[in-house]
Amino acid sequence: MGLDLINGIPAHVLFVHIVVVLVPLTALALILCAGLPSTMRRFGLALPVLALVSLISVPVATSAGEWLEGHVDSNAMVRKHIELGDGLLPWVIALFLLSAAVWWSYRRAVHRTPDAVGTTSTVALPLRVAAVVLSLIVGVGAGVQVYRIGDSGAKAAWRDGYSAAAHSDGG
Numbered sequence: 001m002g003l004d005l006i007n008g009i010p011a012h013v014l015f016v017h018i019v020v021v022l023v024p025l026t027a028l029a030l031i032l033c034a035g036l037p038s039t040m041r042r043f044g045l046a047l048p049v050l051a052l053v054s055l056i057s058v059p060v061a062t063s064a065g066e067w068l069e070g071h072v073d074s075n076a077m078v079r080k081h082i083e084l085g086d087g088l089l090p091w092v093i094a095l096f097l098l099s100a101a102v103w104w105s106y107r108r109a110v111h112r113t114p115d116a117v118g119t120t121s122t123v124a125l126p127l128r129v130a131a132v133v134l135s136l137i138v139g140v141g142a143g144v145q146v147y148r149i150g151d152s153g154a155k156a157a158w159r160d161g162y163s164a165a166a167h168s169d170g171g
Helices: 011-035 037-043 046-069 076-086 088-112 125-158
Strands: none
Touching (some): 011 037, 011 125
């Protein structure tokens, strides 16, 4: 039994906000840390920790979403949202693995050449280029997937729940 309701509100609606903030933030941090040793020096262990929290948040939101799925009418929009949501975990696993690898390779390079911290020679250029390219691919992919999931979820939730024209309150 998981957290299904929080203060009477479906937990999924609250948990997705963690995912929507942390996954793109992790992607941006990863890209910056992979490309800029000075940024990696400032982030340190925070990079893989941020990626781990992002990774944990996805199954939490998904689990709460599975509960919510059983409590809403199923239609094509809901099914599309579920399908897209199921595709986020591999992206976030990749974000975590790359974040851990970037952090580890930076720490390893610092321990080998402590005087070179923050210089371009800290991590070998081909390795850093590969890390930047992979980080861009995975970071952009994760960000796009988060956007697509959020867009489909908003459409499923709000398709009949608002009017583009303001309602008069009769006053």
